[in-house]
Amino acid sequence: MMIRSFGRLAVAAAVSAGIATPAMAAENTRLALGISGWTGFAPLILADKAGIFKKHGIEVDLKMIPQSSRNLALASGSIECAATTVETHVAWNTNGVPITQIFQMDKSYGADGIVARNGIKSIADLKGKSVAVSAPGTSPYFLVAWVLNKNHMSMKDINVVTLEPDAAAQAFIAGSNDAASTYEPYLSSVRDKPQVGHILATTLDYPMIMDTVGCSPKWLKANPKTAKALTDSYFDALDMITKDPDQAYTIMGAASKQTAQQFKESASLLRWANRADNEKFFASQIVPFMKEASVILKEAGVIRKLPDNYAALYDASYIK
Structure with missing residues (x-):
């Protein structure tokens, strides 16, 4: 009885003092996300430069990291999330760097x-x-x-x-x-x-490059609302591209030292995935592709074994 009473008093004291207990800990609305200069990732840059992340109450540090090093950054904790190709997520997971895909960004059509x-x-x-x-x-x-x-x-x-x-x-x-x-x-x-x-x-001849954003499973468990805000920010960036293409292309092109027209021409060689595209992708496309890709990854020596559970490599709940 005294122990339980002490527990209540300790929690009350913590609240009074403004100290968060583990159950009360607030989500971290800041995150670091690893990307590259690939045209398909530009909506994330747009979400940053146009204040879309801020509108959703999050602060995202977009870090330019070569794809070959992004898994090391994730493993070290210097980033919480990363944008990369689907088969790369498979390789990282299989090789001991866990990451959970939460939304699809793009698919290459000649890019x-x-x-x-x-x-x-x-x-x-x-x-x-x-x-x-x-x-x-x-x-x-x-x-x-x-x-x-x-x-x-x-x-x-x-x-x-x-x-x-x-x-x-x-x-x-x-x-x-x-x-x-x-x-x-x-x-x-x-x-x-x-x-x-x-x-x-x-990729017009060989359609097999598609990108998703994934995050550390541990970080996702602790910060589901922030992950949801990240996903919604991406979709809002796509809405801005549709509604105000001139401004959007200007902002995204500037990041790669291109004019709006040059960027638009590059972007014509890919398709960004909206919410409906994401729903279709996660419902019927991602697992078959990962299975086929895994065989080639193993043949190329990138992974030593095939994944045990493909369903564990993504979580489609954030696109809802």
């Missing part, structure tokens, strides 16, 4: 691709050639692995030169390497210079 010298006419011609591509566990690497797999080849058939997407495109334009895997806005830098090479394949 990711492989560029090659003009003498390389087919995927088969890549055999024995030098291909600049980011590290294993990134979307450019997975793109190459996927395309090779669909053409009865593997990463062992090419000579990999490890470069990030922007550097891969720049090196290719400068005359280095036989081919490169990159994405918008860097892909267009090669598209505009046909004398140095051509686009060999894109």
